[in-house]
Amino acid sequence: MTTPSTGSGQAYAEVIGDPIVQSKSPAIHGFWLGKLGIDADYRACHVSSDGLAEYFRRRKDDLAWRGCNVTMPHKQAVQEHLYSIDQVASAIGAVNTIYPAFDRLLAGTNTDAAGFLEPLREELYQHHLFRMARILGTGGAARAIVAALAEEGFTLVLAGRDPAKARALLDELAPHGEHHAIDLAHFADPTDFPFDDREGCLDLVVNASPLGMRGQPALAFDWSHAPPGAIAYDIVTDPVDTAFLKAARTAGHRTLDGLNMLIGQAALAFERFFGQAPPREHDTELRELLTR
Template sequence: MTSPRKAFVVGHPIAHSRSPLIHGHWLSAHGLPGSYERIDVGPEAFPAFLAGLREAGFVGGNVTIPHKEAAYRLVDIRTPRAERIGAVNTLSLDEAGRLVGDNTDATGFVAHLDATLGADWLDTTGIAAGRPALLLGAGGAARAIAVGLLDRGVPRLLIANRTAARAEALRALDPHRIGTLAAAEVPGRLAEVGLLVNTTSLGMAAAPGLPADPAPLPPEAAVADIVYVPLDTPLLAAARARDLRTVDGLGMLLHQAVPGFARWFGVTPQVTPALRALIVADIEGRR
C-alpha cells in the first residue's frame, strides 16, 4: 500500500489561505488518504524550503504571495505557460526528482468564464466578432489572465493601467493582439468592449471603490472581477444593475486548484456547488 501523499500551500503570511479548505474537501470527497497543509515561510528561508521538499515527503504544493516570482527562478523546470506568465503557483516533483513549476491561474480564470458564461462566450459577448476584452490593471494576475485569454482565442485585448510601462510589458506577450490604454481613455472605449476584467485591488474590503463604471458597455458584454472578498464587489453590483452578465472572483480560485490536485493525488476533482458553498461560508465567517 502506498503512503498517503502530502501537499501544501506556502506563503508569508499564510493564515488567510483557503487552499487547505479546497483540497481538504476534495480529499474527503474522493476518500483519498492524503493531506494538504499551510506552511508559513519567509522570503529568506524559501530557497531552503524548496530544496527540502522531497526529504520532507511532499509531492508538491501551491505557492502564493510573496513567493511566486522566486519559485519561478528556483524551480528546475518550468512549463511553457509558467514561462510566459513569469510566475509559478503550482509545484510538483517529477520521476527524476526535479522540481517542476507551473502556473494554473490562466486556465483557472478561463475555466470559470466557461462555467459561468457558457463555453460559447467568445460569440455571445461579441468578442469573436471583433469586440476587445479589456483588462484593468497590469500586475501578476493581469499577466496570467492575459495569457489565458490569448490562449482561449480572444483576438483583441486592451490593457489599461496607471503605469504605462507595466501595460507595455504585458503588450509584449503578443504585440499584434494586445493594445494599451491610459486610464483616462477607459470610459470612452467601454462602448466597444465585450469583456471587462478588473484585476486591480479596487473593490476589495480594504480598498473600496469602482475601478470603472460599466454603464457604457454594450448589453451583450460581460464583467469579471478577480476580487472575491467581498464576493459581491461594487463593479459586479453596478454591472448587474445594468443587466450585464457577471463573473465573480471566487471561481478563479477554485478552478486554478484543479490541475495541482490532479497532479498530486491522481484524481481530477470537480468544482461543485458544495465546494463553492464551503468557501463562501468561510468568507462570510471571517468578516
C-alpha cells in the same frame, strides 16, 4: 514556517504566500480530499521572500510532500528555485503550481490561465466577429489572463496605474495584434462613448487586480465604459460578491466571481498533487462552503 519532518508519513500539499491567512485553497482541496476519501492533507504555509530557498530545500527531501500552490507575491520569484518549468508557465512568466518530478527535481506549471477560462468555455466555443477584453491590473494574475485571452483571439485593453508597465506586459505576453495600454484612472469617470453594434461580439471587463479585496482600496470603474452585453469578471475572492460585480449587475451585465477561477485552477493542481481528478459534481456545495 512549520516544516514537517522528512519521511514517508501522510501525503500532503500546501499553498505558500505572504500573507497566506486569506487563502481559500486549504478549504477547496480539503473538501475534495474528504469527498474522495484520500488519506492526505492540504495546508497553508506562510513563506516570506527571504524564506523561499530554505522552504524548497526542506520540502524537496520530504517524501510526503506532493507539491505546493504559489500565491502572491511569489509567482515569479519561485522560478529561480525550480529545475524546470513547462511551456505554459514559461509563456506566462509566472508559476502557481510546483511539484517534485523525476528524482525529486522541482518542476513548475501555471494553472491560472486554464482556471480563468473555464467559466467562459461556452462563449469561447462560439464564433465571434470580434472579441475585446478590458483588463484592469498588471500584476501576477494579470499575466496569466493576458496570455490566455490573447491566445483566444481577444483584442486587449490593459489598464494599470503605470501605463508603461502595461505596455511592456502586452509587448511581452501578446506581441501580435493591436492591443492597447491605458491608465487605470481612465475608467474611473463616466463616458458618453457611443458603442457600435456589438451583435456577434464578445466583450469582457476583468478585474485582475486586488482592488476591491477586503482591506484594499476600492476599484474605481464606471460601467459606462462597458459595451452592452459585456461580461464582468472579478478574480477577487474576499469578498466573493464585490462592489465591482454589484455595480455591473445594476448596469445590466452578466457577472462571474473569483471562485470560478480559484476552483478551476485548483482542480488542475489537485490532480497533479493527488493523482485523481477532483469531484466537480459537488461544485455547488463547495461554493456554499467557501461563502459562509
